[in-house]
Amino acid sequence: MDLFEYQGKEFFAEYGMPVSPGELALTTEEAVTAAENLGCPVMVKAQVHTGGRGKAGGVKFAASIDEVSEHAENILGLDINGHIVERLWIEKASDIAEEYYASFTLDRSAKKHLGMLSAEGGVEIETVAEENPEAIARIWVDPVEGLSEGNCRNWVKEAALPEQAIEGAVEILLKLYEAYVDGDADLVEINPLILTEDGKVHVLDAKVTLDSNSVFRHENYVDFDQTQTRDEREMAAHSKGLQYVGLEGEVGVIANGAGLAMSTVDVVNQVGGRPANFLDIGGGANADVMTAALEVINNDPDVRSIFINIFGGITRGEEIANGIIDALDRVEMRSPIVIRLDGTNADEGRAILEPHLSQTLQVAPTMLDGAEQAVALAKGMNN
Amino acid sequence: MSIFVNSETKVIYQGLTGSQGKYYGLLNRDYGTKVVAGTNPKKAGTDVEGIPIFASVAEAVGETGATASCIFIPAPGVRSAVLEAAQGGVDFIVAITEGVPAHDEALFYNQLRKDFPNVQLLGPNCPGIISPGECNIGITAGHIALPGGPVGIVSRSGTLTYQALHELKEKGIGCTTCVGIGGDPVPGTSFIDCLAAFEADPETKAVMMIGEIGGSAEEEAAEFISNNMTKPISAYIAGVTAPPGKKMGHAGAIVSGGKGTAKAKMEALEEAGVKVGNNPTEAGDLMAEIVSQF
Numbered sequence: 001m002d003l004f005e006y007q008g009k010e011f012f013a014e015y016g017m018p019v020s021p022g023e024l025a026l027t028t029e030e031a032v033t034a035a036e037n038l039g040c041p042v043m044v045k046a047q048v049h050t051g052g053r054g055k056a057g058g059v060k061f062a063a064s065i066d067e068v069s070e071h072a073e074n075i076l077g078l079d080i081n082g083h084i085v086e087r088l089w090i091e092k093a094s095d096i097a098e099e100y101y102a103s104f105t106l107d108r109s110a111k112k113h114l115g116m117l118s119a120e121g122g123v124e125i126e127t128v129a130e131e132n133p134e135a136i137a138r139i140w141v142d143p144v145e146g147l148s149e150g151n152c153r154n155w156v157k158e159a160a161l162p163e164q165a166i167e168g169a170v171e172i173l174l175k176l177y178e179a180y181v182d183g184d185a186d187l188v189e190i191n192p193l194i195l196t197e198d199g200k201v202h203v204l205d206a207k208v209t210l211d212s213n214s215v216f217r218h219e220n221y222v223d224f225d226q227t228q229t230r231d232e233r234e235m236a237a238h239s240k241g242l243q244y245v246g247l248e249g250e251v252g253v254i255a256n257g258a259g260l261a262m263s264t265v266d267v268v269n270q271v272g273g274r275p276a277n278f279l280d281i282g283g284g285a286n287a288d289v290m291t292a293a294l295e296v297i298n299n300d301p302d303v304r305s306i307f308i309n310i311f312g313g314i315t316r317g318e319e320i321a322n323g324i325i326d327a328l329d330r331v332e333m334r335s336p337i338v339i340r341l342d343g344t345n346a347d348e349g350r351a352i353l354e355p356h357l358s359q360t361l362q363v364a365p366t367m368l369d370g371a372e373q374a375v376a377l378a379k380g381m382n383n
Numbered sequence: 384m385s386i387f388v389n390s391e392t393k394v395i396y397q398g399l400t401g402s403q404g405k406y407y408g409l410l411n412r413d414y415g416t417k418v419v420a421g422t423n424p425k426k427a428g429t430d431v432e433g434i435p436i437f438a439s440v441a442e443a444v445g446e447t448g449a450t451a452s453c454i455f456i457p458a459p460g461v462r463s464a465v466l467e468a469a470q471g472g473v474d475f476i477v478a479i480t481e482g483v484p485a486h487d488e489a490l491f492y493n494q495l496r497k498d499f500p501n502v503q504l505l506g507p508n509c510p511g512i513i514s515p516g517e518c519n520i521g522i523t524a525g526h527i528a529l530p531g532g533p534v535g536i537v538s539r540s541g542t543l544t545y546q547a548l549h550e551l552k553e554k555g556i557g558c559t560t561c562v563g564i565g566g567d568p569v570p571g572t573s574f575i576d577c578l579a580a581f582e583a584d585p586e587t588k589a590v591m592m593i594g595e596i597g598g599s600a601e602e603e604a605a606e607f608i609s610n611n612m613t614k615p616i617s618a619y620i621a622g623v624t625a626p627p628g629k630k631m632g633h634a635g636a637i638v639s640g641g642k643g644t645a646k647a648k649m650e651a652l653e654e655a656g657v658k659v660g661n662n663p664t665e666a667g668d669l670m671a672e673i674v675s676q677f
Contacts, residue, residue: 106485106489106569108568108569108598108599109599109600111489111492111493111569112489112493113489142493143486143490143493144490144493144494144497181486184484184485184486186485211484211485211486213482213483214484216458216459217459245626247626255542256542257540257541257542257543258540258541258566259538259539259540259541259542259543259566259593259595260540260542260543260546262540262596262621262625263543263546263619263621263662263663265622265624265625266621266622266623266624266645266661267662269623269624270623270661270662278625311542311545311546311549312524313522313523313524313527313542313545314407314410314522314524342546343524343527343545343549344524344526344527366664367546367664368662368664
């Protein structure tokens with residue numbers, strides 16, 4: 001789950017990290033009121049789940065209320081990398097002397113937590129990593145041992161932060177690590193972490209991704225789930241508990257298991273088609289879950305054919321076939337369907353499908369054949 | 384022969400009294416796995432279809448001599464279940480449960496390394512392990528696997544593991560052991576652990592590897608293969624066409640910052656001498672070619 005900057009800052013503030021006072025605004029009027037409450041100058045910042053806000057014109061300095069109004073007007077509704085701005089964060093402006101970068105994430109190769117700190121902040125860290133890798137000080141933290149103050153201090157010194165920033169940085173980084181672990185974050189990033197003109201280290205931005213698997217011990221994360229950016233199709237699938245990712249094509253894909261679903265998307269591409277989605281219905285493939293999956297795909301106006309790719313393991317072919325037939329009785333389908341059913345009792349399953357087959361409900365012997373048939377159907381309907 | 388588990392392996396099921404644990408525990412027993420005990424502190428002294436329930440793994444190990452444990456505990460309890468299994472004295476732990484927080488995985492992975500270096504953890508979020516004809520621990524449908532070898536399988540994905548077993552069986556090719564390592568960020572067992580074990584297993588003559596996008600496990604495996612493997616390998620990587628920044632079902636399956644792409648993984652493996660197919664069927668065909676030369 002990705003947090004908006006303002007949510008990330010609230011999250012950081014809970015762990016005692018210094019963030020600027022600010023208010024959320026959904027309209028220009030609210031932005032003006034927020035700025036009046038805070039007192040100008042303020043920053044007007046687009047709240048979107050994507051990077052590159054500054055370059056896109058989504059972050060502006062406002063010296064006066066008039067400027068707040070002008071910027072808010074321009075930024076609301078702005079398209080930043082396909083994300084439409086619906087929320088603004090109005091924040092008291094800071095006097096910036098220097099900009100740093102700090103983050104914690106999991107290093108999957110090392111199987112340890114990785115902290116990255118650089119005196120060259122405010123820019124894309126990927127660019128720094130590429131052009132000047134030695135400007136990033138890295139620390140690997142064993143989750144069992146945690147981050148000690150001594151190790152943290154050495155790390156800050158290695159990053160060559162100026163003397164006057166060291167104490168403030170150590171304090172913030174220890175809290176950042178605590179927030180990262182205690183909050184079950186996949187990523188916590190501060191870019192920039194600033195040194196103010198009056199010598200204080202301060203959090204100016206917040207990028208936080210939380211592990212959705214940890215919701216059982218963080219009840220409030222349900223609220224963050226409500227503000228995730230999803231397209232309509234993804235919202236509908238999410239509400240039915242399906243693993244769905246919207247793509248751009250015309251062939252709807254339904255498979256059981258994440259790997260098989262990913263592989264099905266690949267094969268559709270390989271035979272010259274374009275998948276409309278990734279959809280994993282899990283192991284069971286019963287009538288209810290199949291109905292939900294077909295409904296989600298049926299509601300996608302771009303879909304012209306559907307490829308159902310099911311491998312029966314523990315769930316037998318008969319059960320799967322009956323589930324599909326039941327689901328088809330419940331949903332009025334707009335597009336033709338190709339089914340590839342394999343694995344346990346596949347022959348029995350195919351026999352159940354047999355009397356229902358037609359031009360718009362076909363079976364395929366293999367995954368490749370199924371993809372080819374579905375792609376042909378999608379193209380045929382274009383004519 | 385097989386790796387990690389065989390016909391002698393005695394297994395404890397943590398969570399045998401739950402619906403999933405009972406369902407798969409009994410299926411595994413029907414397959415021939417030596418399912419010797421279950422654990423549940425509240426139901427100690429009872430049994431599940433003749434399988435005795437003990438209060439703890441330690442007690443179950445003491446009474447039965449089990450050396451492996453299979454975890455069917457809901458995600459919130461997996462961290463303590465893994466540590467209980469290691470403390471209880473088993474040396475192979477299979478954690479099937481999905482949805483375990485990444486921080487928990489990182490924590491118990493490192494805890495095992497430090498305090499129980501001889502314990503091998505498989506999973507979490509994996510289908511388990513099957514040495515066809517000998518032992519099946521987890522949720523794989525046993526009959527889709529043909530016993531006997533000469534191929535060992537290691538896979539990051541559940542249903543693609545079944546697909547791989549199926550492709551080989553269709554061609555009459557048997558399997559020594561099939562290990563599903565799971566698609567989570569911190570898998571207890573890596574490709575490299577399995578490749579090393581297959582290399583050392585005299586019955587395994589070739590290895591089929593199923594990877595997917597995200598992380599760098601396949602690239603690390605490629606390096607290991609270059610330096611250490613003498614046995615031929617075929618591979619398939621799922622997610623060739625996955626868009627960057629989107630999680631494709633598995634927590635680990637995401638392409639971010641241009642890293643972890645299927646293309647990079649396929650190239651690394653090809654450079655290491657691995658025969659890489661564009662889909663599971665092709666990888667199966669490549670394996671059939673390899674086996675036909677034995």
